[in-house]
Amino acid sequence: MTESSDAGVLEEAAYRQAVIDLLAAIAYGEISAFDRLAEDAKLAPTLADKLAVAKMACHEFAHVELLQSRIEELGADPFEAMAPFQAALDQFHEHTAPSDWYEGLVKAYVGDGLAADFYREIAAYLDPRTRDVVIASLADSGHSEFVVDRVRAGIASDARLGGRLALWGRRLMGEALSQGQRVAAERDALAAFLAGGVDRPGLDLAAIGRMFNRLTERHTERMSRLGLDS
Amino acid sequence: MTESSDAGVLEEAAYRQAVIDLLAAIAYGEISAFDRLAEDAKLAPTLADKLAVAKMACHEFAHVELLQSRIEELGADPFEAMAPFQAALDQFHEHTAPSDWYEGLVKAYVGDGLAADFYREIAAYLDPRTRDVVIASLADSGHSEFVVDRVRAGIASDARLGGRLALWGRRLMGEALSQGQRVAAERDALAAFLAGGVDRPGLDLAAIGRMFNRLTERHTERMSRLGLDS
Numbered sequence: 001m002t003e004s005s006d007a008g009v010l011e012e013a014a015y016r017q018a019v020i021d022l023l024a025a026i027a028y029g030e031i032s033a034f035d036r037l038a039e040d041a042k043l044a045p046t047l048a049d050k051l052a053v054a055k056m057a058c059h060e061f062a063h064v065e066l067l068q069s070r071i072e073e074l075g076a077d078p079f080e081a082m083a084p085f086q087a088a089l090d091q092f093h094e095h096t097a098p099s100d101w102y103e104g105l106v107k108a109y110v111g112d113g114l115a116a117d118f119y120r121e122i123a124a125y126l127d128p129r130t131r132d133v134v135i136a137s138l139a140d141s142g143h144s145e146f147v148v149d150r151v152r153a154g155i156a157s158d159a160r161l162g163g164r165l166a167l168w169g170r171r172l173m174g175e176a177l178s179q180g181q182r183v184a185a186e187r188d189a190l191a192a193f194l195a196g197g198v199d200r201p202g203l204d205l206a207a208i209g210r211m212f213n214r215l216t217e218r219h220t221e222r223m224s225r226l227g228l229d230s
Numbered sequence: 231m232t233e234s235s236d237a238g239v240l241e242e243a244a245y246r247q248a249v250i251d252l253l254a255a256i257a258y259g260e261i262s263a264f265d266r267l268a269e270d271a272k273l274a275p276t277l278a279d280k281l282a283v284a285k286m287a288c289h290e291f292a293h294v295e296l297l298q299s300r301i302e303e304l305g306a307d308p309f310e311a312m313a314p315f316q317a318a319l320d321q322f323h324e325h326t327a328p329s330d331w332y333e334g335l336v337k338a339y340v341g342d343g344l345a346a347d348f349y350r351e352i353a354a355y356l357d358p359r360t361r362d363v364v365i366a367s368l369a370d371s372g373h374s375e376f377v378v379d380r381v382r383a384g385i386a387s388d389a390r391l392g393g394r395l396a397l398w399g400r401r402l403m404g405e406a407l408s409q410g411q412r413v414a415a416e417r418d419a420l421a422a423f424l425a426g427g428v429d430r431p432g433l434d435l436a437a438i439g440r441m442f443n444r445l446t447e448r449h450t451e452r453m454s455r456l457g458l459d460s
Contacts, residue, residue, distance in 0.1 A: 038264075038287070047261075047309050051294065
C-alpha cells in the first residue's frame with residue numbers, strides 16, 4: 001500500500017473508526033497490563049523478582065503514548081476511544097486475578113503473547129503507518145526468558161504446580177476468547193473491518209478459522225516452553 | 231575532586247560502604263515510590279489522571295538500574311545493599327498510606343520533593359562519578375505541574391480539602407524525619423560519612439541544622455505551591 005492509497009483508505013470513515021478502535025483496544029490493554037503487573041510485582045518472592053516484573057509493567061506502559069498519538073493523529077480523543085474497551089478488559093482481569101506469583105507469571109507470558117499474536121495477525125490488514133505503530137507497540141519486553149526460567153524452576157520443585165498452572169493456562173485462553181468475542185460483537189466498525197471491503201482484503205470465515213488455529217498453535221508452543229500441557 | 235583522588239577516596243572502605251548505603255537507600259526509595267504510585271494510579275478519578283500517575287511511577291522506576299549498576303561497580307550486590315533500608319521505607323509507606331486520590335498526589339509531590347532535596351544536599355559530599363549518578367536519579371519527572379494543577383482544583387471545589395491536606399503534609403514531613411533518623415542511627419557508615427573524615431569535609435552539627443532548615447524551607451515552598459499551609 002502506498003502513502004497515497006493510505007490517505008485514501010484513511011478517508012473512509014468506517015476504516016478510520018475500526019483503526020481507532022483497534023489502537024484504543026491495544027492501548028487500554030497495555031494500561032491494564034501495567035496495572036496487573038504492578039500488582040503482581042507485590043507477590044514476588046524476592047526483590048530481584050519484583051524488579052523484573054516492575055520492569056515488564058513499565059515496558060508495557062511505555063507503548064501507550066505511541067498509540068495515543070496515533071489515535072490523536074486520526075482525529076479522535078484517546079480516552080473516549082478507549083472507553084468502549086474498558087469493561088471487557090477489566091472483566092478479563094477480574095476473572096483471571098492470579099492467586100499467586102506463578103499464576104501471575106503465566107498470565108503475563110501467555111496472555112500478552114496471545115494478545116500480541118492476535119494484533120500482529122490484524123496488523124497485516126492495516127495501512128503501513130498504523131501497522132508500524134501496532135508492531136512497535138507489541139515489541140517483546142525481552143522478559144520471556146525470566147518467566148520461563150522461574151516457572152520451570154517452580155514446577156521442578158513442586159510437582160503439583162505443573163498441573164495447576166496447566167489448568168490456569170486453559171482458563172486464560174477461554175476467558176480471552178470470550179471477552180474477544182464480546183468486543184467483536186459490540187464494535188461494528190471493527191467487525192466490518194475484519195470482514196474486509198469492496199477494495200480491501202478482509203478475513204472471511206475460513207480465514208478467521210485459520211487465524212484461530214494459528215493462535216491456538218502458538219499458545220500451545222508457549223505453554224510447552226513453560227513446561228505445561230495446554 | 232579529580233578522578234585520581236576519586237579512586238583514592240573510594241579505596242577507603244568506610245567511604246565506599248557509606249556510598250553503597252546511600253545509593254541503595256535511594257534505589258529502594260525509587261522502587262517503593264513505584265509501588266506506591268502504581269497503587270495510587272488506581273485511585274485516579276479519570277483514565278487520563280491514571281495515566282499521568284502511572285507515568286510518574288515508571289519514571290521513578292527507570293532510575294533504579296542506574297543506581298544498581300553503580301552499586302555493582304563498587305563491588306556490592308544491589309539487593310543485599312538495599313535490604314537494610316527496606317524496613318524504614320516500607321514503614322514510612324505503611325504509616326502514610328493515602329486514603330484518597332488527593333492524599334496520594336500530595337504525598338508523591340511532597341515526599342519525592344523532600345527526598346530529592348535531601349539526597350541533593352548529600353550529593354555535594356560525594357565523588358564526582360557517584361554524584362552524577364545520584365543527580366541523574368533525582369531528575370524531576372516533570373509531573374509537578376500536573377499535581378499542582380489537580381490539587382489546587384480539588385481545593386477550589388471543596389474548601390475542607392485544603393485543611394485536611396495541610397495536616398497530611400505535616401504528617402508526611404514528621405514521618406519522613408522519624409524514619410530518616412532511624413536509618414541514620416542504624417547505619418554507622420552513613421552517619422560517619424555525614425560527619426566527614428580527616429581529609430574529607432563533612433557536616434558538623436551546626437551544618438546539619440542548617441541543612442534541615444533548608445529542607446524545611448523548601449517543603450514550605452512546595453506546600454504553598456499546592457495552596458496549602460505547612
